[in-house]
Amino acid sequence: MNIEQELNETPTSVYAPHEWRHGTVVAGVPWKNPVGTASGTFNAYACGQFYDVSQMGSVTTKGVSPVEWLGNPGVRTAESPAGTVNAVGLQNPGVDHYLAHDLPYLKDLGATVIANVAGHCDDDYAQVVEKLAESDADMLEINVSCPNVTHGGMSVGTDPVALAKLMDRLRPMTDKPMIVKLTPNVTDIAAIARAAVEGGADCLSMINTLVGMRIDIRTGEPIIANRTGGVSGPAVFPVGLACVWRVRAALPDIPIIGIGGIDSGEKALEYLYAGANAVEVGGAALYDPTAPIRVALELEELLDSRPELTEKLAKGDTWR
Amino acid sequence: MPTTAFSHTVEDAVSNGRTPTRRTVDVVDVRELTPGVVRLTFRDEFTAANVKPAQFVNLYSSNPQHLMPRPFGVSDVDGDRVSLIFAVVGYGTDEFAHLKAGDRVDVLGPLGRPFDLRKDADYLLVGGGLGIPPLLEAAQALAGRDDCRAIAVLGYRDAHFADVYAARYADEVHSIDESEGNVLTLLERLWPELQESGRELIILSCGPTPMMKAVAEWASRRGVDAQLSMEQRMGCGYGTCVACTIDTRDGREKVCEAGPVFTAHQLGWDNK
Numbered sequence: 404m405n406i407e408q409e410l411n412e413t414p415t416s417v418y419a420p421h422e423w424r425h426g427t428v429v430a431g432v433p434w435k436n437p438v439g440t441a442s443g444t445f446n447a448y449a450c451g452q453f454y455d456v457s458q459m460g461s462v463t464t465k466g467v468s469p470v471e472w473l474g475n476p477g478v479r480t481a482e483s484p485a486g487t488v489n490a491v492g493l494q495n496p497g498v499d500h501y502l503a504h505d506l507p508y509l510k511d512l513g514a515t516v517i518a519n520v521a522g523h524c525d526d527d528y529a530q531v532v533e534k535l536a537e538s539d540a541d542m543l544e545i546n547v548s549c550p551n552v553t554h555g556g557m558s559v560g561t562d563p564v565a566l567a568k569l570m571d572r573l574r575p576m577t578d579k580p581m582i583v584k585l586t587p588n589v590t591d592i593a594a595i596a597r598a599a600v601e602g603g604a605d606c607l608s609m610i611n612t613l614v615g616m617r618i619d620i621r622t623g624e625p626i627i628a629n630r631t632g633g634v635s636g637p638a639v640f641p642v643g644l645a646c647v648w649r650v651r652a653a654l655p656d657i658p659i660i661g662i663g664g665i666d667s668g669e670k671a672l673e674y675l676y677a678g679a680n681a682v683e684v685g686g687a688a689l690y691d692p693t694a695p696i697r698v699a700l701e702l703e704e705l706l707d708s709r710p711e712l713t714e715k716l717a718k719g720d721t722w723r
Numbered sequence: 724m725p726t727t728a729f730s731h732t733v734e735d736a737v738s739n740g741r742t743p744t745r746r747t748v749d750v751v752d753v754r755e756l757t758p759g760v761v762r763l764t765f766r767d768e769f770t771a772a773n774v775k776p777a778q779f780v781n782l783y784s785s786n787p788q789h790l791m792p793r794p795f796g797v798s799d800v801d802g803d804r805v806s807l808i809f810a811v812v813g814y815g816t817d818e819f820a821h822l823k824a825g826d827r828v829d830v831l832g833p834l835g836r837p838f839d840l841r842k843d844a845d846y847l848l849v850g851g852g853l854g855i856p857p858l859l860e861a862a863q864a865l866a867g868r869d870d871c872r873a874i875a876v877l878g879y880r881d882a883h884f885a886d887v888y889a890a891r892y893a894d895e896v897h898s899i900d901e902s903e904g905n906v907l908t909l910l911e912r913l914w915p916e917l918q919e920s921g922r923e924l925i926i927l928s929c930g931p932t933p934m935m936k937a938v939a940e941w942a943s944r945r946g947v948d949a950q951l952s953m954e955q956r957m958g959c960g961y962g963t964c965v966a967c968t969i970d971t972r973d974g975r976e977k978v979c980e981a982g983p984v985f986t987a988h989q990l991g992w993d994n995k
């Protein structure tokens with residue numbers, strides 16, 4: 404039965420308030436539904452004009468650094484087959500601005516907020532975590548997987564020793580559930596996942612973007628000023644799914660948030676069957692502003708006929 | 724775009740106090756103005772009722788391999804009909820050029836910060852090539868204002884494809900192509916007459932960046948304020964991805980949200 408047939412006469416509006424039927428629990432934090440928004444593709448004000456962002460299972464905000472970062476020069480984005488390549492380079496106004504504006508704004512709306520933490524070095528991450536430790540953020544996500552910064556980011560997330568060292572430093576700084584966001588740009592993602600968990604991660608999210616590029620054949624030069632960027636969108640869906648599958652097989656008990664190429668309830672459901680506790684919608688919001696809330700509604704319809712799965716999710720367990 | 728069983732109509736959005744998301748609209752007319760330049764008209768009450776000059780709409784390809792937004796300035800509005808004028812330069816614009824009346828296309832908008840037309844003044848609409856469409860919309864908005872004049876100054880590579888549309892709304896249309904010069908040639912020619920009127924002049928400009936920069940500098944030397952409509956590659960068009968930035972005196976700003984219109988001063992093009 405497809406979603407259309409499962410629906411009653413008056414279709415639910417993506418804009419209207421909704422009573423969610425199937426919640427999930429991620430590292431002890433209850434989510435209204437298993438669908439969140441992914442970091443860097445969600446801006447509280449821009450997205451909030453289109454839908455009630457507090458309706459999401461969670462919202463993950465753009466990576467924040469200790470001070471304002473200007474990011475990479477333009478051009479920062481190029482289309483790729485069923486996806487995009489971006490090299491924003493973590494432009495953001497810094498953690499103090501975040502604590503004064505975005506975070507209180509989202510908490511006032513009633514959103515479950517994951518703060519994404521960026522850094523060029525261990526000190527950067529530590530400074531941000533220190534400031535967020537006593538904040539109202541519900542969870543912290545340590546972004547050790549951004550391919551668009553020269554230091555920090557992915558260079559930590561591809562090295563289990565560097566990651567363990569960073570986690571040793573960050574873990575004692577806060578009791579907040581700490582998510583480590585993993586990159587798919589590694590040979591063995593399970594080895595990195597293990598290092599994160601041994602370092603005290605409460606949860607893992609995956610995947611960040613894959614390194615990629617586009618060249619303008621009129622000039623023979625890269626389209627993006629940074630030359631390479633990160634690939635996201637439907638094209639990376641099977642990659643993200645396999646990453647979740649492998650990490651779930653290696654680490655049966657760690658909460659996992661599945662990310663990568665999700666643009667429908669069906670794709671979200673595949674992630675849950677691969678062993679994720681929850682999912683996040685990223686790039687789909689860039690070409691369809693209400694995609695995150697639509698995916699949440701579509702998934703809910705699909706979960707109605709899957710009580711075995713919803714019972715597990717509600718307890719914080721997973722299918723696998 | 725994946726089909727969905729969930730309602731996301733414009734009426735739904737408005738009644739819930741939200742901005743309408745991406746939606747499918749009817750194409751009512753597509754015509755080639757000159758080889759490679761197309762005027763596309765679609766029916767969308769929301770855009771027609773709300774769009775302001777220099778605001779843009781995103782169009783989306785129907786091919787799921789090509790997901791990114793294609794932003795276009797709105798060139799004019801007629802009832803619930805919205806027109807765009809664009810050059811065929813790549814996959815998306817080629818697809819849109821081949822649409823026919825009765826086809827459907829996905830749109831989002833209107834988006835961005837418009838020209839500031841609050842002052843009663845003589846507005847000089849200085850456009851180059853495919854930068855002209857938003858200036859047509861500006862001329863249309865000014866046409867209803869007794870205390871303003873719209874003087875179009877348009878530069879083309881060859882065919883003067885937009886003059887006929889400009890003439891519908893502008894008080895004067897001056898145009899030139901590369902065989903004779905560029906918009907600066909026209910501005911120099913018009914300057915004595917413009918000065919004589921004694922009324923405040925404001926320049927609105929859209930076109931290739933080097934042209935706009937030259938126009939802004941020309942204006943600055945004469946004490947004329949200029950507003951420029953900028954372009955940058957966009958990831959979303961509505962302020963969420965931070966892909967579309969340019970450097971301004973106010974910092975690194977999103978063209979889709981802080982712009983596309985910036986003042987010459989913001990851009991540092993006013994020699995001040």
Ligand SMILES: Cc1cc2nc3c(=O)[nH]c(=O)nc-3n(C[C@H](O)[C@H](O)[C@H](O)COP(=O)(O)OP(=O)(O)OC[C@H]3O[C@@H](n4cnc5c(N)ncnc54)[C@H](O)[C@@H]3O)c2cc1C
Nearest residue numbers: 791793794795796809810813814815816853856954955956
């Ligand atoms: C605010 C704004 C208003 C615009 N208004 C007009 C207009 O009125 N008329 C007009 O002809 N053009 C306009 N453009 C440029 C227009 O958006 C591009 O020509 C168009 O997106 C090209 O799409 P494509 O699929 O044919 O090209 P492709 O090269 O196949 O596109 C690939 C990707 O690159 C992007 N892209 C390619 N060229 C440009 C460009 N020059 N600027 C921005 N993005 C680009 C596309 O949007 C797409 O995401 C405007 C651009 C902006 C930012």
Ligand SMILES: Cc1cc2nc3c(=O)[nH]c(=O)nc-3n(C[C@H](O)[C@H](O)[C@H](O)COP(=O)(O)O)c2cc1C
Nearest residue numbers: 441442443466489546610611635636663664685686
């Ligand atoms: C424009 C853009 C900006 C992003 N910025 C961040 C970021 O700041 N921090 C982060 O952890 N991930 C960032 N990401 C990665 C996404 O959160 C997500 O992991 C990735 O895009 C894969 O999911 P998707 O295919 O659904 O987009 C960004 C992605 C995009 C497209």
Ligand code: FES
Nearest residue numbers: 958959960965979
């Ligand atoms: S295009 Fe996404 S923020 Fe401007």
